[in-house]
Amino acid sequence: MTQTSQQQVVLEARGMSKQFGDHRVLEDINLAVKGSEVVCLIGPSGSGKSTLLRCLAFLEAYDDGDVFVEGELLGYDRGANGRRLRSRPARLREVRRDMGMVFQQFNLWPHMSVIDNVMEALVRVRGMKRDEARRLALEVLDKVGLPEKADVWPSRLSGGQQQRVAIARSLAMSPAIMLFDEPTSALDPELVGEVLQVMKQLAEEGMTMVIVTHEMGFAAQAADRVIFLDQGHILEQGVPKQLFRAPRTERLAQFLQNYLQRNEIFRDDGKEGYR
Amino acid sequence: MDFSVLTDHLPEIAHGFLITLLSWFGGIMLGAILGLLIAIIQLGAGRWVRAGLRVYIEIVRATPFLVQLFLLYYGGPALGLRLSPMAAGLIGLGIYGSVYFAEIFRTGFLSVPRGQIEAAHMLGMSPRTVIRRIQLPQMMVLILPALTNFTIVLGKETPILSIITVPELTFVLTGIGSETFAYVETLLALCVGYYLMAEFCSRLGQRLESRMGRYLGQQSSGISSERNTAGART
Amino acid sequence: MFDLAILQQGLPLLIAGLWNTVWLSALGLILGFMLGVIVCSLRLSGRLALRRLGGAYVSIFRGIPLLIQLLFIYYLLPRIGIEAPAWVAATAGLALCCGAYFAEILRGGFITLPEGQIEASRLLGLNEWQILVRIRMPQALRSTLPALLNEVILLIKASSLISVVGIAELTRSAQNLAASTFMQLQFYMAAAALYCVVNMTLAVLAGRMEKRFEEARA
Numbered sequence A: 001m002t003q004t005s006q007q008q009v010v011l012e013a014r015g016m017s018k019q020f021g022d023h024r025v026l027e028d029i030n031l032a033v034k035g036s037e038v039v040c041l042i043g044p045s046g047s048g049k050s051t052l053l054r055c056l057a058f059l060e061a062y063d064d065g066d067v068f069v070e071g072e073l074l075g076y077d078r079g080a081n082g083r084r085l086r087s088r089p090a091r092l093r094e095v096r097r098d099m100g101m102v103f104q105q106f107n108l109w110p111h112m113s114v115i116d117n118v119m120e121a122l123v124r125v126r127g128m129k130r131d132e133a134r135r136l137a138l139e140v141l142d143k144v145g146l147p148e149k150a151d152v153w154p155s156r157l158s159g160g161q162q163q164r165v166a167i168a169r170s171l172a173m174s175p176a177i178m179l180f181d182e183p184t185s186a187l188d189p190e191l192v193g194e195v196l197q198v199m200k201q202l203a204e205e206g207m208t209m210v211i212v213t214h215e216m217g218f219a220a221q222a223a224d225r226v227i228f229l230d231q232g233h234i235l236e237q238g239v240p241k242q243l244f245r246a247p248r249t250e251r252l253a254q255f256l257q258n259y260l261q262r263n264e265i266f267r268d269d270g271k272e273g274y275r
Numbered sequence B: 001m002d003f004s005v006l007t008d009h010l011p012e013i014a015h016g017f018l019i020t021l022l023s024w025f026g027g028i029m030l031g032a033i034l035g036l037l038i039a040i041i042q043l044g045a046g047r048w049v050r051a052g053l054r055v056y057i058e059i060v061r062a063t064p065f066l067v068q069l070f071l072l073y074y075g076g077p078a079l080g081l082r083l084s085p086m087a088a089g090l091i092g093l094g095i096y097g098s099v100y101f102a103e104i105f106r107t108g109f110l111s112v113p114r115g116q117i118e119a120a121h122m123l124g125m126s127p128r129t130v131i132r133r134i135q136l137p138q139m140m141v142l143i144l145p146a147l148t149n150f151t152i153v154l155g156k157e158t159p160i161l162s163i164i165t166v167p168e169l170t171f172v173l174t175g176i177g178s179e180t181f182a183y184v185e186t187l188l189a190l191c192v193g194y195y196l197m198a199e200f201c202s203r204l205g206q207r208l209e210s211r212m213g214r215y216l217g218q219q220s221s222g223i224s225s226e227r228n229t230a231g232a233r234t
Numbered sequence C: 001m002f003d004l005a006i007l008q009q010g011l012p013l014l015i016a017g018l019w020n021t022v023w024l025s026a027l028g029l030i031l032g033f034m035l036g037v038i039v040c041s042l043r044l045s046g047r048l049a050l051r052r053l054g055g056a057y058v059s060i061f062r063g064i065p066l067l068i069q070l071l072f073i074y075y076l077l078p079r080i081g082i083e084a085p086a087w088v089a090a091t092a093g094l095a096l097c098c099g100a101y102f103a104e105i106l107r108g109g110f111i112t113l114p115e116g117q118i119e120a121s122r123l124l125g126l127n128e129w130q131i132l133v134r135i136r137m138p139q140a141l142r143s144t145l146p147a148l149l150n151e152v153i154l155l156i157k158a159s160s161l162i163s164v165v166g167i168a169e170l171t172r173s174a175q176n177l178a179a180s181t182f183m184q185l186q187f188y189m190a191a192a193a194l195y196c197v198v199n200m201t202l203a204v205l206a207g208r209m210e211k212r213f214e215e216a217r218a
């Protein structure tokens, strides 16, 4: 794993915005993620969390502002006359080579076994020899707790296991920063824990992570910083304790209130009510 | 009826059959390669290139194969394109096939979930690697029925090559027919011959399908072949 | 090389050819559709023998190239003592072949109708004939209309093959003009353009109908 110093900014957005047609989804986003920092993005549905993450990875082209990955401009090149042009695919790949991403829907390749999923990019992108790639792949599969599933088809695995394979696949490329878009939202509740466990372990080992999540408990425990996004704006950010205990804005207070209500089992009035 | 005309002319007929197989196979190869190229370009190209390809596809779909052949074979020389009947036939089949293959491949490409491709991009794979390693292997299972179906359709177009004097099976047998006046025998032989070719091809396709389905371990429904090759045949 | 005057002189002949293409196709379409309905009802009949018969028809007429079918009819009819004009033989050939395709399209429309609807109609006291004509036919027709329209485009393209037996439809007219004026490229392009006009119009219609049908179902 690439070790980045604590102070160094790995990923930075400056005045970034994005719109789909007339709909302005992100507005003047400023965000800097330092090495080993764990940032959790929270916010109501439709607030633009996924879009923000996808713009940070240039899976979605942002419109204005800049995004830098380890100091390099992502997705655009400065033309001769100062105008910016879309980067060629090869340049884009080069800038985001240290970036990994984990998706809500896992997105494993169903026609390859688990180990082939992990090895594929090592062989095709890094140009590794197959046996070397296999060794490394087994190592990361071990790390996510699935060494015995190496030769199984992805469709045979539970959702939690699939997501851990997806994390391993990304991890194998030794990224400097990993982006997670609601990695546990497609999982059955009892499978959420195993994935969060792997992510916590990564955080402890010093991985830089940006995580979109609805798991407030996880955010409270694992995040160095929590960012609350509302209608395309960063409305509030800070250490989890401060943000969750003492929200400064009405919107965040409301959002947390809703979250607590949705997740309570016993109501305050003492009547049992499972919701 | 006297089928000895067939046995008497066996070497010629065998040669005609060979030419039929050659042009069929060549047409499929050419059409599939062109079609794949068109589909790939359609995925990534800008608006104008896509519009141009759309026009090409629509024109080829709207005109009869016979007219396309005439254009190539008789119209070509006016543009300095002098082709032998066989070359014109092959290129004609290739162009004609390319648009239907392109539609089949395009549907196939679109069937692979977007997220899987994004995952591949995030791991640093080039578009070419993504097509070769992620998209093609997955979509093949799905488009196989459509490919088989269109292969049969293209096979049934090959008799039309006889009209521009390609010495394939139909040309040879109708020739023998008018020489010996054994029309019924030769035409019956043609019917049986083409019917068996189509039948053989569809059996082969079915076998391949069940093989590939098993290999993947997951049964896919397959892209409806009717839709993709609607508008094929002549 | 490009003599506009000759092209202009030839145009009426081409248009006449187009007219022949259209009405021969229309005739083939009507006959083929009726044949398709009959074959389809064979395919859906309760009797095994009839189902087999319908299946054999479809398999044969879809399995053998149209050109061979046309040649067969053209050469065979006189042999068995039927002296029909060439255009009759040609149209019959078109109809026989496209009947097989129509039958399959219609069958597709019928077998996707929910069984519950038919049971409900029976409970309401409609007899089998009424169910067929009032309930099943309209729905099957409507859902298969885009496919049927597509088949019409195929039929028009297929009609180019009857040029082989010497009928002056569009392709044959272009051939004649091309041979007599030596302006091969121009006349074949003109013919191709005329086919495009007719078929693209039909394709747009089919596309619209499909869209409307999908909207209605959604």
Ligand SMILES: Nc1ncnc2c1ncn2[C@@H]1O[C@H](COP(=O)(O)OP(=O)(O)OP(=O)(O)O)[C@@H](O)[C@H]1O
Pocket: A020, A023, A025, A043, A044, A045, A046, A047, A048, A049, A050, A051, A052
């Ligand atoms: N490709 C797109 N085209 C048009 N609009 C889009 C597109 N993607 C997202 N949007 C819109 O942008 C807004 C933000 O969407 P986004 O998916 O980023 O929200 P989110 O915060 O991730 O929500 P959720 O919690 O439901 O995942 C929404 O209003 C959405 O409808």
Ligand SMILES: [Mg+2]
Pocket: A049, A050, A051, A182
């Ligand atoms: Mg989202």
